[in-house]
Amino acid sequence: MAFEFDFDLLRDLTETSGVPGYEDRVREMVRDELGATTDHVRTDAMGNVVGTIEGDSDYSVAVAAHMDEIGFMVKHIDDDGFLKLDALGGWDARVLRAQRVTVHGEEDVTGVFGSVPPHTLDDAEDGEEEVGDRVVDLGRDAEEVEELVSVGDVVTMNQSTIEMGDSVTGKALDDRVCLFAMLEAAREIEDPDATIHFCATVQEEVGIRGATALGVDVDPDLAIALDVTIASDIPGVSEEDHVTALGDGAAIKLKDSSVITTPKVHKRLKSVAEDGGIEHQLEVLPSGGTDTAGFQNTNGAIPVGALSIPTRYLHTVTETANGDDIRATIDLLTAFLESEDGDHDYSL
Template identity: 65%
Template sequence: MEHDFELLEELTEARGVPGYEDRIREIVRREFDETVDRVRTDAMGNVVGTIEGIGDGNESADGSESDDGSESDDGSESDDGSYSVAVAAHMDEIGFMVKHVTDEGFLQVDALGGFDPRVLRAQRVTVHSDDGDLTGVIGSVPPHTLTEEQREKKDEVEDVYIDVGLDGDAASEQVAVGDLVTLDQTTVEMGELVTGKALDDRVCVFQLLEAARRIEDPDVTIHFAATVQEEVGLRGAQALGVDVDPDLAIALDVTVANDVPQIGDESKQVTEVGEGTAVKLKDSSVITNPKVNRRLRDVAERREIDHQLEVLPAGGTDTAGFQNTHGAKPVGAISIPTRYLHTVTESAHVDDIDAAIDLLVAFLETETGENDYTL
């Protein structure tokens, strides 16, 4: 990779399910401290790092920042007439919350986010309790003993039991209802790919942090937002749509790359890894603004950044969270093609990650606030 693999590794291996993104938030705030003009966290846990635009009158003749009242006493952005862009990537990953501990010491859980139950068998997990982290496994009954009925039964998330290696009394003492569970996996480079858990959407949090590091003296104010609770309904972005109230919003997320042998129909691949970053045209939650995605494509073509178009038939992103939360807003999205989404082996091409960062930086560096995105 051209960029900081250790930071990407740290982001993806850290744990943070919807509503409990604390560990990721600490990393984001640490990185923002060195790259943005100010950082704030709201009541939901969204982190916003703001770089003031030099075209907005936020810098005086001697180079010092002027006191223009751009932030109110409660930390929300005030309407000072400056043009602003929000860039959002979500911090949360799919996981579980413990809902019951059986008399035998097995844990039953409620899903936080969308799991394909087929991929949960025989997975190792971490249970995050008040007394510390516990290792557990999602057990799978050996095929030797399955009845025909059990063989034909469809996997369901509610049928998941987690074994923490303790009897009922010990498990009840160490694990409580409401404790969180995340899947275990390390992040490694695999050929030209990076693979691990939670690339959705930590690889785009990485993209956001790298862009904030590279942006200097933008014409417009940029709010880099690491959002919460995307996996359970775009909730953090919806709140920020009101609080930040940007003139333009760009969401960053992974997208489906079904360029694998199991998918024979090329029309169902959506994107291909190694073919560049993706400019989103639609998903099931949003149709992006045609003028915004046209400018994204123009910037990519002028800068010779590899890119492809994304038409995603199912799945939503923070893009929709900003589109009409506080009146109509022009929105666009930059996606990173990723194989095996919502598993612990999510895989993205290093060149696509670099292209996504390059496109975001180029788009923001050339945004003057004078582009007409009205339709």
């Protein structure tokens, strides 16, 4: 299908590397994009980027999406040149077998996660796996590896982003697809009444750290965060465990394990969606946290809401989102921000 958004930008964002604390390459892209669509852009000491559109009123809204992807840091290089890694973010070790990675050392180096051929495994060896058990093979002798890689270098998964039917699949859709939606809204919004801070945050995958700092620095009257959410609408998962479904529209978050969104905010998001004929669904996420929590009570309590893009196979290299859901999220975020003028009462 021909997507109704800038697929090339989405592909570039997802294929670019940026683990928690090392979001530099993504940050440069974000600064360029926001520099063209907002009144001014700044970067703080943690690396969060804020692009601001100045509105006519004193009322301000923060929109947040995180730049970092889950990845690794090299913690040890053994005598044979194999790398042992420490995880940056939540990984299921089972999905790492036979995957390619990029080690960002003196130069970008391709490697693979090694695994023992199944022919040689016995039942005792085929048990539960840990990320720390995995090793990266760079296909080089130890001396050359030592010249190229050091302890502390970061590692990302190596995967392209492609169109797959009505969907997009690749690595780092968590959360680059929502970062993309935020950047598209900043491009499409016209003369908002409220001042809007578009916040590209860091280190979400290791504890919502960037957004927590921004909650103090930006100090908005209202915050809306964007992140992916679970879509387990696949064979073998009962319907009650789907959370969301691909193709049913943007997800309006009611709760996750880090936040209960402000009822008046999520009700108004729903109202804006209904008035605009924008496809949407409601999200009740039993576990997991988002940048929404970073703003809710960091600098005193403020009302918060959240939009999510349903995504299958989270925290793998084949994360998959539906093109229409992405478009619906952009449309709903844009319509909501354009209607924010400070007159909506979110008090309890």
